[in-house]
Amino acid sequence: MRLKRLPTLLLAALLLITVAAAALASSYIGNSNTGKFHYSDCRWVSKMYDSHKVYFDSRGEAVSAGYVPCKVCRS
Numbered sequence: 128m129r130l131k132r133l134p135t136l137l138l139a140a141l142l143l144i145t146v147a148a149a150a151l152a153s154s155y156i157g158n159s160n161t162g163k164f165h166y167s168d169c170r171w172v173s174k175m176y177d178s179h180k181v182y183f184d185s186r187g188e189a190v191s192a193g194y195v196p197c198k199v200c201r202s
Contacts, residue, residue, distance in 0.1 A: 154166070154167060154183070154184060154185065154186075155167065155182075155183040155184075155185070155186060155188075155189050155202060156169075156172050156175070156180050156181070156182055156183070157180070157181040157182075157183060157189055157192070157194045158171075158175050158179050158180070158181070159179045159180075159181050160175075160176075160179045161179075162193065162194055162195060163194060163195055163196070163197050164181075164183060164186075164189040164194040164195070164196060164197065164202055165197040165199075165200050165202050166197075166200045166202045168200075169197055169199060169200035169202070170199065170200075171197060171199060171200070181194075186202065189202075
C-alpha cells in the first residue's frame with residue numbers, strides 16, 4: 128500500500144524543491160494581489176500567500192510587468 132504513494136510523495140518533494148530554488152534565485156518578489164514588489168528579505172514577503180508570489184530577477188523586470196516598489200524595503 129505504501130509503495131503506491133511513493134510517486135506522489137516524490138512529485139510533491141520535487142515541486143517544493145523547485146519552488147524553493149526559484150525563491151532563492153530571485154532578487155525581487157512581487158505580490159500579484161497588491162501589485163507591489165519587494166526585496167526577497169522584506170518582512171512583507173513572509174506574510175504573502177505563496178499563490179500570490181511572482182519572482183523577478185531584476186527591478187526593471189518587475190517595473191516592466193507593472194509592479195511598484197514596496198515603501199517599507201524601498202526596493
